[in-house]
Amino acid sequence: MPLPKFPCCPLAESQAKRERRKEARPGELLAAALDLFVEKGFAATRAEEVAARAGVSKGTLFLYFGSKEELFKAVVRENISGRFTEWEAELNNFTGTTPEMLAYAMRSWWERVGMTKASGITKLMMSEARNFPEIASFYQAEVILPGHQLIRRILERGIERGEFRVLDLDHAVYSVIAPMIFLMMWKHSVGACAPASFDMQPDLFITQQIELLLNGLTGKAERAVTRPPLSSQP
Amino acid sequence: MPLPKFPCCPLAESQAKRERRKEARPGELLAAALDLFVEKGFAATRAEEVAARAGVSKGTLFLYFGSKEELFKAVVRENISGRFTEWEAELNNFTGTTPEMLAYAMRSWWERVGMTKASGITKLMMSEARNFPEIASFYQAEVILPGHQLIRRILERGIERGEFRVLDLDHAVYSVIAPMIFLMMWKHSVGACAPASFDMQPDLFITQQIELLLNGLTGKAERAVTRPPLSSQP
Amino acid sequence: MPLPKFPCCPLAESQAKRERRKEARPGELLAAALDLFVEKGFAATRAEEVAARAGVSKGTLFLYFGSKEELFKAVVRENISGRFTEWEAELNNFTGTTPEMLAYAMRSWWERVGMTKASGITKLMMSEARNFPEIASFYQAEVILPGHQLIRRILERGIERGEFRVLDLDHAVYSVIAPMIFLMMWKHSVGACAPASFDMQPDLFITQQIELLLNGLTGKAERAVTRPPLSSQP
Amino acid sequence: MPLPKFPCCPLAESQAKRERRKEARPGELLAAALDLFVEKGFAATRAEEVAARAGVSKGTLFLYFGSKEELFKAVVRENISGRFTEWEAELNNFTGTTPEMLAYAMRSWWERVGMTKASGITKLMMSEARNFPEIASFYQAEVILPGHQLIRRILERGIERGEFRVLDLDHAVYSVIAPMIFLMMWKHSVGACAPASFDMQPDLFITQQIELLLNGLTGKAERAVTRPPLSSQP
DNA sequence: AATGAATGAGCTTTCATTCAT
DNA sequence: CATGAATGAAAGCTCATTCAT
Numbered sequence: 001m002p003l004p005k006f007p008c009c010p011l012a013e014s015q016a017k018r019e020r021r022k023e024a025r026p027g028e029l030l031a032a033a034l035d036l037f038v039e040k041g042f043a044a045t046r047a048e049e050v051a052a053r054a055g056v057s058k059g060t061l062f063l064y065f066g067s068k069e070e071l072f073k074a075v076v077r078e079n080i081s082g083r084f085t086e087w088e089a090e091l092n093n094f095t096g097t098t099p100e101m102l103a104y105a106m107r108s109w110w111e112r113v114g115m116t117k118a119s120g121i122t123k124l125m126m127s128e129a130r131n132f133p134e135i136a137s138f139y140q141a142e143v144i145l146p147g148h149q150l151i152r153r154i155l156e157r158g159i160e161r162g163e164f165r166v167l168d169l170d171h172a173v174y175s176v177i178a179p180m181i182f183l184m185m186w187k188h189s190v191g192a193c194a195p196a197s198f199d200m201q202p203d204l205f206i207t208q209q210i211e212l213l214l215n216g217l218t219g220k221a222e223r224a225v226t227r228p229p230l231s232s233q234p
Numbered sequence: 235m236p237l238p239k240f241p242c243c244p245l246a247e248s249q250a251k252r253e254r255r256k257e258a259r260p261g262e263l264l265a266a267a268l269d270l271f272v273e274k275g276f277a278a279t280r281a282e283e284v285a286a287r288a289g290v291s292k293g294t295l296f297l298y299f300g301s302k303e304e305l306f307k308a309v310v311r312e313n314i315s316g317r318f319t320e321w322e323a324e325l326n327n328f329t330g331t332t333p334e335m336l337a338y339a340m341r342s343w344w345e346r347v348g349m350t351k352a353s354g355i356t357k358l359m360m361s362e363a364r365n366f367p368e369i370a371s372f373y374q375a376e377v378i379l380p381g382h383q384l385i386r387r388i389l390e391r392g393i394e395r396g397e398f399r400v401l402d403l404d405h406a407v408y409s410v411i412a413p414m415i416f417l418m419m420w421k422h423s424v425g426a427c428a429p430a431s432f433d434m435q436p437d438l439f440i441t442q443q444i445e446l447l448l449n450g451l452t453g454k455a456e457r458a459v460t461r462p463p464l465s466s467q468p
Numbered sequence: 469m470p471l472p473k474f475p476c477c478p479l480a481e482s483q484a485k486r487e488r489r490k491e492a493r494p495g496e497l498l499a500a501a502l503d504l505f506v507e508k509g510f511a512a513t514r515a516e517e518v519a520a521r522a523g524v525s526k527g528t529l530f531l532y533f534g535s536k537e538e539l540f541k542a543v544v545r546e547n548i549s550g551r552f553t554e555w556e557a558e559l560n561n562f563t564g565t566t567p568e569m570l571a572y573a574m575r576s577w578w579e580r581v582g583m584t585k586a587s588g589i590t591k592l593m594m595s596e597a598r599n600f601p602e603i604a605s606f607y608q609a610e611v612i613l614p615g616h617q618l619i620r621r622i623l624e625r626g627i628e629r630g631e632f633r634v635l636d637l638d639h640a641v642y643s644v645i646a647p648m649i650f651l652m653m654w655k656h657s658v659g660a661c662a663p664a665s666f667d668m669q670p671d672l673f674i675t676q677q678i679e680l681l682l683n684g685l686t687g688k689a690e691r692a693v694t695r696p697p698l699s700s701q702p
Numbered sequence: 703m704p705l706p707k708f709p710c711c712p713l714a715e716s717q718a719k720r721e722r723r724k725e726a727r728p729g730e731l732l733a734a735a736l737d738l739f740v741e742k743g744f745a746a747t748r749a750e751e752v753a754a755r756a757g758v759s760k761g762t763l764f765l766y767f768g769s770k771e772e773l774f775k776a777v778v779r780e781n782i783s784g785r786f787t788e789w790e791a792e793l794n795n796f797t798g799t800t801p802e803m804l805a806y807a808m809r810s811w812w813e814r815v816g817m818t819k820a821s822g823i824t825k826l827m828m829s830e831a832r833n834f835p836e837i838a839s840f841y842q843a844e845v846i847l848p849g850h851q852l853i854r855r856i857l858e859r860g861i862e863r864g865e866f867r868v869l870d871l872d873h874a875v876y877s878v879i880a881p882m883i884f885l886m887m888w889k890h891s892v893g894a895c896a897p898a899s900f901d902m903q904p905d906l907f908i909t910q911q912i913e914l915l916l917n918g919l920t921g922k923a924e925r926a927v928t929r930p931p932l933s934s935q936p
Numbered sequence: 937a938a939t940g941a942a943t944g945a946g947c948t949t950t951c952a953t954t955c956a957t
Numbered sequence: 958c959a960t961g962a963a964t965g966a967a968a969g970c971t972c973a974t975t976c977a978t
Contacts, residue, residue: 021941022940022941025941039364040364040365041275041276041277041361041362041365042275042278043275043277043278044276044277044365046967046968046969047968047969047970048968048969056942056943057942057943057944058943058944058969058970059942059943059944059970059971059972060941060942060943062969062970062971063941063942066970067969067970068968068969068970099451099452102451123360125423125424126357126360126361126419126423126424127275127360127361127423128275129423129424129426129427130273130274130275130422130423130426130427131274131275131278133427136423136424136427137427137429140424140428140429140432144424144432155451158451163452164451164452165451165452165453167442167445167446167451168438168442170434171434171435171438171439171442171443172442172446172451174413174416174420174434174439174443175413175439175442175443175446177416178412178413178416178417178443179408179409179412179413179416181416181419181420182408182411182412182413182415182416183412185360185415185419186408186415188364189359189360189361189363189364189370190359190360190363190370190374190378192363192364193363193364193367193370193371194374198374198378200404200405200408201405204402204405205405205408205409208401208402208405208406208409209405209408209409209412211401212401212406212409212447212450213446213450213451214450214451214452215449215450215452215453216446216447216448216449216450216453217333217336217389217392217398217399217401217406217447217448218333218397218398218399218448218449218453219399219449219450219452219453280950280951280952281951281952281953282951282952290959290960291959291960291961292951292952292953292960292961293953293954293955293959293960293961294958294959294960296952296953296954297958297959301952301953302951302952302953507832508832508833509743509744509745509829509830509832509833510743510746511743511745511746512744512745512833514971514972514973515972515973515974516972516973524938524939525938525939525940526939526940526972526973526974527937527938527939527940527974527975527976528937528938528939530973530974530975531937531938534974535973535974536972536973536974567919567920570919591828593891593892594825594828594829594887594891594892595743595828595829595891596743597891597892597894597895598741598742598890598891598894598895599742599743599746601895604891604892604895605895608892608896608900612892612900623919626919631920632919632920633919633920633921635910635913635914635919636906636910638902639902639903639906639907639910639911640910640914640919642881642884642888642902642907642911643881643907643910643911643914645884646880646881646884646885646911647876647877647880647881647884649884649887649888650876650879650880650881650883650884651880653828653883653887654876654883656832657827657828657829657831657832657838658827658828658831658838658842658846660831660832661831661832661835661838661839662842663839663842666842666846668872668873668876669873672870672873673873673876673877676869676870676873676874676877677873677876677877677880679869680869680874680877680915680918681914681918681919682918682919682920683917683918683920683921684914684915684916684917684918684921685801685804685857685860685866685867685869685874685915685916685917686801686865686866686867686916686917686921687867687917687918687920687921723962724961724962727962748946748947748948749947749948749949750947750948758962758963758964759963759964759965760948760949760964760965761949761950761951761963761964761965762962762963762964764948764949764950765962765963768949769948769949770947770948770949
């Protein structure tokens with residue numbers, strides 16, 4: 001029941017700055033929380049720190065998220081969003097070979113997830129799953145399961161079309177996923193405090209990983225390694 | 235409270251048992267701590283819990299480890315142990331083909347590390363590295379670096395002998411390591427609270443992963459997949 | 469958000485309503501505060517709740533009352549009002565016997581105070597007096613003392629006229645007051661959450677209490693018990 | 703599973719002081735909490751204050767009581783204890799007249815409850831019942847109900863023996879109880895911060911109240927007023 | 937005047953650490 | 958050596974109060 005606002009006097013705009021901030025707050029807080037949770041873990045991150053990084057006071061944090069745990073859940077949910085439907089559509093329209101398709105999937109995963117802050121969520125879940133079983137199962141349903149199915153469909157297509165040999169699909173899915181998970185974990189742990197000696201160039205890794213996945217260590221190098229511009233969906 | 239029925243000071247026997255326990259203490263504490271740190275993370279593990287699981291009182295824990303952080307460091311150190319020299323020797327004496335050698339290395343890794351509690355250490359490091367940079371770099375020096383070099387040597391052997399094609403060694407090493415790291419993380423996070431639908435059989439995964447690593451998705455299935463009993467290797 | 473359909477500044481009518489509300493505000497706030505303070509105590513009542521119940525925002529509350537404590541004081545002051553002079557006049561004009569006078573006083577107390585929300589103030593004072601000594605002594609001066617004197621005068625009249633026997637006046641006053649205080653406390657505490665088994669009918673209690681006060685447990689029931697309509701008294 | 707203690711070396715005694723303190727702690731804390739809760743109410747009492755008054759630190763309080771609310775509940779329970787069975791037995795053996803019996807009951811109530819710190823519990827319950835409905839109903843079952851029945855039995859005896867006239871028992875019980883409740887409330891609120899002008903001498907009040915209850919304002923003073931030594935149970 | 941977003945002091949509760957026994 | 962009662966710093970959370978709009 002808000003009292004009617006009279007727009008005659010030019011209040012319309014003046015209300016705006018604060019309003020805009022109010023709408024931006026949750027996002028700023030979630031971003032700050034993601035950073036810190038990824039960096040230090042849930043327990044070691046103090047609520048006040050999150051608030052400070054978002055440029056607000058402790059109290060404000062609790063205005064938007066009822067508790068630290070709710071904040072955690074929100075961080076996970078926020079960064080999950082059904083990217084999968086969009087993705088699946090893209091792949092359904094894919095007309096190239098299945099090796100190209102797999103390569104495309106892995107590269108665009110890197111660009112859209114691995115490379116971004118969203119990758120921190122995986123680190124977070126891996127580190128904290130046991131402390132938040134409820135969230136963990138939510139994550140499984142929303143991320144892991146759809147991800148598996150997406151990869152599985154690619155592999156099935158390859159097998160159907162005679163491009164891939166027949167193998168245990170369930171575990172093959174893990175073989176495709178493993179290097180991605182690894183990359184995210186590495187980036188947010190060792191990678192974040194490693195000396196240059198352990199420097200890894202993720203897209204080089206991804207590229208070669210695709211190559212190996214397709215042709216193996218004993219195979220002969222294929223043209224696939226020469227990476228086509230990522231956006232040139234064939 | 236009945237009076238204790240022990241004559242005045244016949245400690246001989248009981249002293250002995252206690253003596254034995256005394257020497258076992260640190261080990262029991264470290265084992266308990268490993269379990270709990272892996273399960274819940276460093277911050278969420280309470281010192282008292284560790285003590286309780288080791289069957290001693292809170293005070294005793296601090297008798298052996300000056301602080302919770304020292305306990306953490308000790309846990310990491312304890313579970314690292316230079317298994318690498320022994321391992322390297324084993325591989326130096328290896329006479330089979332390099333694909334066989336790689337398969338052997340990965341399978342024995344699974345048996346000696348992946349399958350055991352020691353795998354928890356990796357999960358721990360990945361989760362906590364940024365909170366314990368000192369320990370993390372120690373871990374890098376003692377585990378990651380030697381591990382890399384071991385794998386690297388195998389790959390070099392394969393290339394030298396013409397069994398593997400030429401590729402960027404540094405990143406190929408990561409491709410070998412990634413599924414192992416992934417397996418440990420998975421086992422100690424999602425795997426520990428996953429519904430049966432995500433059940434993964436690690437040795438099936440390892441076996442197929444070796445196969446894929448060698449021959450790729452497009453290769454033809456090789457004999458290597460029929461896994462010889464793990465212990466029958468030279 | 470449709471644009472407001474008000475022409476530029478036709479505030480005339482709406483201003484008026486707001487004006488009226490503005491003057492009602494403090495009263496609405498005090499009423500809401502009385503309810504909540506009585507129900508939950510001073511400390512457990514949140515300023516925002518008071519505001520909400522009065523239909524205004526938190527900020528507005530502090531526009532009218534500088535602090536929660538001031539609000540409390542205002543609530544007490546507001547609900548005390550010198551009903552005593554009016555009351556005393558009434559009794560001065562009383563022409564019946566003193567037992568009738570006492571009965572009348574107690575019954576009209578029940579109707580004018582005990583039965584109404586004002587009774588909550590006593591509960592409030594009893595519960596919070598030690599946290600608000602300043603207010604407590606104000607309450608004593610404005611309520612307790614005049615109340616005592618009023619009762620005392622009745623008793624004195626009874627003694628003078630030979631209707632009551634001689635006794636320690638100060639403590640006799642308490643004997644008259646006690647059941648009234650009790651009734652208010654009971655109603656606002658146990659009575660507010662008691663099962664039916666403790667249901668008490670206040671006017672039955674009052675009636676019988678008057679009877680007992682006059683004639684005691686050992687006396688014979690007097691006509692006084694047949695209660696005349698309360699308002700038919702002079 | 704405590705390790706056996708060897709009493710040969712004279713440890714038996716040395717353990718004692720701390721042990722004794724440990725056993726005394728809960729009691730000391732409850733006493734401190736009772737005082738403060740009665741004085742300031744539940745919400746306005748800080749846990750640290752309670753601890754300080756009991757001579758321990760904040761942390762220690764939570765070693766014995768899991769939360770402030772549990773402490774509150776323990777305070778109420780602790781001070782309730784089935785004093786009623788003992789009391790009832792006493793009255794069953796009573797051989798005097800029922801007026802004497804009632805007088806005895808009220809006076810011994812004053813000595814055993816009203817006069818002691820236990821009276822604070824009633825003030826506490828009256829003030830906080832609405833905030834602790836669970837505790838309130840516990841209090842009703844354990845204190846109010848038995849108390850009512852005890853009084854009721856006395857009144858019934860009086861009526862049966864023709865010493866009291868017939869009246870509505872349920873409300874008569876309240877008439878007996880009211881001055882006692884009043885006394886406790888008064889003592890712990892106004893009484894605790896009143897100027898001397900409101901000084902009330904509780905046993906004088908009790909004595910005269912008994913007299914009034916028995917004979918009423920219009921009755922003639924009985925001998926009962928000359929109060930016999932309280933312990934001389936007739 | 938009214939609003940409600942923002943603040944931060946203050947309180948409860950936890951837990952690593954100490955130390956008397 | 959071992960214990961576990963005691964401690965108090967630190968963290969989560971609440972809510973009276975402020976102030977830009």
